[in-house]
Amino acid sequence: MIKKIVILIALIGGIHITSHAQENQSRTLINAALHGWEYELKAGISIGGTAPLPLPVEIRSIDSYNPTLAFVLEGNAIKWLGTQKKWGVITGVRVENKNMITKATVKNYGMEIIGGDGNHLKGNWTGGVQTKVRNAYVTVPVLGAYKISSRWRAKLGAYVSYLMDGEFSGYVYEGYLREGNPTGEKVNFTNGAVANYDFTNDMRKFAWGIQAGADWRAFKHLNVFADITWGLNDIFKKDFNTITFAMYPIYLNVGFGYAF
Known part of the structure; x- marks a missing residue:
């Protein structure tokens, strides 16, 4: 008992x-x-690509594009200002993936391939290229916010990202490589022959860019969001010159958020 x-x-x-x-x-x-403080947790997916802007003459066509599955998780704090609390500042931490797989037809495209014997061969490639990008970032956004209405909120600002884990690799097929320069010795890859390349170790760790988006309050605690992030610095290190143009990550994040 x-x-x-x-x-x-x-x-x-x-x-x-x-x-x-x-x-x-x-x-x-x-x-x-x-x-004037508000807190939220967000989850969604990321769709976009890492590409040069504008599209250089070396890339003759984009033959296929697969965004693959990429997730976004984010926690934010919002400070609303003034008596009416129309304007505010948003900051937080976001963990996100920025992925894609593409196939393109190129001409005189800077390339360094890995031969079957493990040796590297550098030059200008003409033919098909498949590229796989799988990058995981931890990101800190700093945004200005404006309440358009009781349900709608607009956001604009900047972000800084750190590359936790990354991959930029692929293979070339059905074409030829000119060793050293566009008039160098010709090495053919035909009849199903491919050669791999991997520029993962040439990617820079820190990235920054701009972010814009909007939130819609569907219910008391549930938000629906859409954000565009546009990288403003090349994903590759400054001394990397195999690819002769800069590559920028441009992605759309969409999903749901819970407001406390």
Whole structure:
């Protein structure tokens, strides 16, 4: 009997502690809201590509494009300003993937392939190229926000990203390589022959760019969001000159958010 009473007291105590913690959490969130603070968690997918702008003459056509599956997870804090709280500042942390697989037909495209014997051969490639990009970033956005209405919110600002894990690789097929320069010795790859390349180690760790988007408050705590992120620095290091033009990540993030 005593054992049952002890268990009952422990259960009542646990319920009381949980209830008290939830009450304190609610008071904290209400107090934050009264002082202009808002918090949200977001999850979604990322669709886009890493590409040169404008499209250089070396790339004659884009033959296929696959965005692959890429996820976005983000936590933000928003500080609304002034008495009307129309304008605000958003910052937080985002973990995101920026992926794609493309096939293109190119001419005199800077390339360094890996031969079957492991040796590297550098020059200008004419023919088909498949490129795979799989990059995982941790990103810190700093955005200005404006409440268009009670349901709509617009955002604009900048972001800084750190590359946690990345890949930029692929293979060439059905074409030829001119060693060293566009008039160098010709090496043919035909009848299904391919050669791999991998520029992963040539990617820079830090990236930055601009971000714009909008949120729609569907329910009291549920938001729907869409954000465009546009990289402004080349994904490759400054001393990397195999590809002769800069490559920029341009992606659309869409998903849902929970507002506290």
